[in-house]
Amino acid sequence: MVRAPCPFLLMDNDQPSTHSDRRRQLQMARSMCWHCQSEVTGEYFCERCVKVQPVSKETDYFTCLGFPRRLTLDPKKLEAKFYELSRTFHPDFYQTKSTDEQAISLSNAAVLNTAYRTLRDPIQRAEYLLALETGSVKDIRTSPPADLFEEILELQDTLEEYRASDRGSDQGHRLHTTLQTEQEALERRKVEMESQLRRLFADWDKLQDAGAATSSAKAERDRILKQMRELLSHRTYINNIVNDLAATIA
Amino acid sequence: MARIVGIDLGTTNSLVAYMHDGQPCIVPDRNGRTMVPSVVALTDNGLIVGDSAKEHLTRNPERTVYSVKRFMGKGLADVQNELAYFPYTLTETGGVIRIRLGQKSYSPPQISAMILKELKLRAEAYLGESITKAVITVPAYFNDSQRQATKDAGLIAGLEVLRIINEPTAASLAYGLQKNTQGTIAVYDFGGGTLDVSILKLKDGIFEVLATNGDTHLGGDDVDRLLVDLFIAEIRELEGIDISDHPDHMQAVRLEAERAKIRLSDELKTDIAIELPENKGRFTRELTRDQLESLATSVIERTLAPCRMAIKDAGLTPKDIDEVVLVGGSTRMPLVRQRVEALFGKPPHCHLNPDEVVALGAAVQADILSGGTTDMLLLDVTPLSLGIETMGGVMSSLIRRNTTIPASAKELFTTYVDGQTGVDIHILQGERELVKDNRSLARFRLKVPPLPAGVPRIEVTFLIDANGILNVTATDMRTGQSQSIEVKPSYGLSDTEVERMIEDSFKFAAEDIGARKLIEARLDAESLIKATDKSLAEAGHLVVREETDAIRTALSQLSTAKDGTDPRAIRARMAELEQAAKHLNTVMLDDSLKKGLHGKKVSEVS
Numbered sequence: 001m002v003r004a005p006c007p008f009l010l011m012d013n014d015q016p017s018t019h020s021d022r023r024r025q026l027q028m029a030r031s032m033c034w035h036c037q038s039e040v041t042g043e044y045f046c047e048r049c050v051k052v053q054p055v056s057k058e059t060d061y062f063t064c065l066g067f068p069r070r071l072t073l074d075p076k077k078l079e080a081k082f083y084e085l086s087r088t089f090h091p092d093f094y095q096t097k098s099t100d101e102q103a104i105s106l107s108n109a110a111v112l113n114t115a116y117r118t119l120r121d122p123i124q125r126a127e128y129l130l131a132l133e134t135g136s137v138k139d140i141r142t143s144p145p146a147d148l149f150e151e152i153l154e155l156q157d158t159l160e161e162y163r164a165s166d167r168g169s170d171q172g173h174r175l176h177t178t179l180q181t182e183q184e185a186l187e188r189r190k191v192e193m194e195s196q197l198r199r200l201f202a203d204w205d206k207l208q209d210a211g212a213a214t215s216s217a218k219a220e221r222d223r224i225l226k227q228m229r230e231l232l233s234h235r236t237y238i239n240n241i242v243n244d245l246a247a248t249i250a
Numbered sequence: 251m252a253r254i255v256g257i258d259l260g261t262t263n264s265l266v267a268y269m270h271d272g273q274p275c276i277v278p279d280r281n282g283r284t285m286v287p288s289v290v291a292l293t294d295n296g297l298i299v300g301d302s303a304k305e306h307l308t309r310n311p312e313r314t315v316y317s318v319k320r321f322m323g324k325g326l327a328d329v330q331n332e333l334a335y336f337p338y339t340l341t342e343t344g345g346v347i348r349i350r351l352g353q354k355s356y357s358p359p360q361i362s363a364m365i366l367k368e369l370k371l372r373a374e375a376y377l378g379e380s381i382t383k384a385v386i387t388v389p390a391y392f393n394d395s396q397r398q399a400t401k402d403a404g405l406i407a408g409l410e411v412l413r414i415i416n417e418p419t420a421a422s423l424a425y426g427l428q429k430n431t432q433g434t435i436a437v438y439d440f441g442g443g444t445l446d447v448s449i450l451k452l453k454d455g456i457f458e459v460l461a462t463n464g465d466t467h468l469g470g471d472d473v474d475r476l477l478v479d480l481f482i483a484e485i486r487e488l489e490g491i492d493i494s495d496h497p498d499h500m501q502a503v504r505l506e507a508e509r510a511k512i513r514l515s516d517e518l519k520t521d522i523a524i525e526l527p528e529n530k531g532r533f534t535r536e537l538t539r540d541q542l543e544s545l546a547t548s549v550i551e552r553t554l555a556p557c558r559m560a561i562k563d564a565g566l567t568p569k570d571i572d573e574v575v576l577v578g579g580s581t582r583m584p585l586v587r588q589r590v591e592a593l594f595g596k597p598p599h600c601h602l603n604p605d606e607v608v609a610l611g612a613a614v615q616a617d618i619l620s621g622g623t624t625d626m627l628l629l630d631v632t633p634l635s636l637g638i639e640t641m642g643g644v645m646s647s648l649i650r651r652n653t654t655i656p657a658s659a660k661e662l663f664t665t666y667v668d669g670q671t672g673v674d675i676h677i678l679q680g681e682r683e684l685v686k687d688n689r690s691l692a693r694f695r696l697k698v699p700p701l702p703a704g705v706p707r708i709e710v711t712f713l714i715d716a717n718g719i720l721n722v723t724a725t726d727m728r729t730g731q732s733q734s735i736e737v738k739p740s741y742g743l744s745d746t747e748v749e750r751m752i753e754d755s756f757k758f759a760a761e762d763i764g765a766r767k768l769i770e771a772r773l774d775a776e777s778l779i780k781a782t783d784k785s786l787a788e789a790g791h792l793v794v795r796e797e798t799d800a801i802r803t804a805l806s807q808l809s810t811a812k813d814g815t816d817p818r819a820i821r822a823r824m825a826e827l828e829q830a831a832k833h834l835n836t837v838m839l840d841d842s843l844k845k846g847l848h849g850k851k852v853s854e855v856s
């Protein structure tokens with residue numbers, strides 16, 4: 001039997017589109033109530049007919065949850081906002097409404113859930129902000145930090161050796177100890193990267209709060225974003241290795 | 251809005267509940283019983299459900315279906331290694347198991363629909379109104395096919411299923427309503443056939459599920475089976491008889507094993523007695539709680555791994571859990587409680603009736619949907635990762651497990667051959683790397699306009715709704731046109747098949763009602779006979795001989811009518827008996843009042 005061709009994946013299209021024509025179109029659509037066609041001034045509901053309005057596809061997750069594009073967020077406030085909006089959009093509260101309203105509530109709730117999931121986690125939040133700011137929709141590539149390149153190659157060999165070895169033997173024990181030491185070292189490195197990231201986050205927030213449009217501010221912005229991308233990519237790489245290590249020697 | 255009831259459609263027992271004055275209540279039958287055994291039997295008078303069907307387990311094992319929930323959303327290959335335990339015949343058509351009952355075959359949703367109908371009738375009789383809408387619970391770890399099958403069962407039963415809700419989360423709603431708790435709770439639901447664990451955060455009326463895990467093939471049934479295997483081996487050894495060749499005796503052994511297990515939750519030892527086939531006498535032995543526990547421990551240990559996974563996925567440790575709530579009949583086993591307590595490091599909460607709490611929670615959710623309860627909101631998660639097949643037989647995840655629902659993911663597809671007009675998409679659910687290790691949910695073909703390779707842009711949206719059920723839509727990004735998608739479920743009924751079953755179920759409804767009237771009349775006749783026998787024994791000496799004779803005649807006439815098939819004749823004989831015994835009953839009542847209330851007559855007291 002011939003197998004059906006597999007789908008060819010282009011990209012994860014969860015990120016907002018940057019296509020400008022489409023954006024303008026959708027924003028226009030957004031400003032008009034889908035139901036009574038009057039102009040929508042309220043945040044989530046039409047003031048005139050009190051129908052729920054779809055969250056625009058172009059709304060980023062920060063706007064959706066009512067937070068500025070900052071990288072340190074108070075998790076309690078974020079949660080409170082998420083709960084509040086869940087009470088606004090959840091399909092449970094639209095069971096007695098029209099099918100159109102039910103569909104809007106369903107898709108709004110789905111967007112809200114994705115937004116909360118993304119912003120709740122500091123790493124995902126930073127990756128998302130990077131994508132927003134640099135207009136890149138591609139995943140951040142994971143790459144090893146240059147100074148660890150040799151070490152990681154060696155580690156891969158040891159892992160291979162360990163997988164092939166008899167776990168109960170002396171050699172197995174020796175390799176196990178080596179891998180454990182490596183894992184701990186990498187975990188320390190990961191923690192270090194995370195504190196570097198937090199410093200960058202603080203730098204970013206300071207810049208945002210100042211709101212200066214000077215050329216030096218722009219240079220600072222580019223520096224932060226560049227370093228952040230690099231650090232995030234290294235951290236993910238290390239994280240994957242640590243998980244792999246932990247699973248192998250568990 | 252019309253009333254919405256909450257239904258716990260269990261492997262072993264099912265219940266229906268409704269909301270009254272802000273409190274959920276279970277609908278009882280006329281004898282005050284709340285649980286309907288999830289058993290369907292085909293008798294000479296048609297299909298029967300519940301307690302009366304349960305009696306046919308040993309009388310008529312090939313035609314009595316129990317634990318049908320184990321087969322929901324499954325193919326025959328999925329249950330291959332437990333077929334030997336079921337006395338009824340299973341086959342498969344179109345990826346769906348069929349159960350043979352007499353001349354006909356039924357899909358698991360059809361059998362489940364019969365149980366649902368029984369609950370619907372029970373609620374209608376009790377509440378005095380027609381019931382057409384329901385919230386139905388499923389194990390949290392049910393996959394998409396199993397959820398869809400449950401929804402189909404509702405449709406076939408003539409119910410609009412407004413929501414499929416997870417059993418442990420339903421339990422948390424009932425629990426939260428009663429205790430008004432804030433904090434983190436773990437719900438451990440261990441029933442007859444399934445295990446679920448959910449970790450929730452309760453705050454200001456929001457019930458946020460942080461993680462869920464489980465096993466849809468692990469329950470008290472598995473403990474019973476270990477006992478059955480033990481008894482069969484012993485009988486073979488001692489008596490040289492292989493019970494497994496005798497389906498009716500197999501059922502008797504299974505029921506005896508279950509009863510013994512239940513007794514050992516309160517007692518330290520119990521006696522087992524099993525009638526042997528071919529008049530070989532009885533097999534007896536003593537079973538101690540220790541013996542049961544050493545057998546059951548393997549099953550109970552298997553429930554702990556899902557607990558640990560759920561705690562880990564919630565990003566917590568056991569000490570972060572403020573309260574552990576036990577749900578399901580199997581949590582009455584002392585060993586289960588010990589193990590759960592050891593794992594979480596605190597004694598579990600068992601003040602709620604573990605049999606009823608799920609149905610009560612379903613009624614609360616029904617009330618939320620109808621706009622009655624507005625301060626509570628459940629935010630549940632999808633238990634399994636959802637993905638699609640990509641090149642090399644690898645699953646690419648789109649929505650991860652434990653993602654809050656509703657959840658959606660978009661994916662852009664194109665072609666890689668010039669003029670290609672379709673892309674085949676295979677949807678999967680599971681946590682493993684390779685397609686073959688995950689559950690196949692469905693396939694569909696995306697229609698693509700014939701264009702050079704890579705030019706078409708079709709965006710497919712995968713949306714898991716608040717029921718945990720997947721919906722797929724597609725849009726051609728170049729034209730903005732959406733296209734309808736016909737999804738072929740891998741393990742489910744097609745829409746046309748469900749429609750046909752709904753029609754069938756209406757066609758047979760008349761027949762069913764006839765059978766049902768007969769069964770009810772018989773049950774009522776039986777209890778009247780019992781009560782009259784008792785009155786005769788207790789107070790027969792207080793009335794004249796002619797009277798007792800007349801009562802005895804009426805009794806025997808009712809007995810004869812009861813063995814017939816005409817419910818009206820039974821009712822008529824019942825009325826005669828009631829008339830004949832009226833004076834006796836008054837005399838008896840007066841007599842007992844005299845003893846208790848110093849000689850007042852009935853007329854003076856009431």
Ligand SMILES: Nc1ncnc2c1ncn2[C@@H]1O[C@H](COP(=O)(O)OP(=O)(O)O)[C@@H](O)[C@H]1O
Nearest residue numbers: 260261262263441442443470515578579580582
């Ligand atoms: N007192 C008890 N001790 C041990 N097991 C029990 C007890 N009562 C019921 N069970 C078991 O609980 C299971 C049924 O639980 P239930 O919650 O009604 O199941 P389900 O939700 O699967 O329908 C059966 O396996 C039954 O044997």
Ligand SMILES: [Mg+2]
Nearest residue numbers: 260441578608
């Ligand atoms: Mg249950």
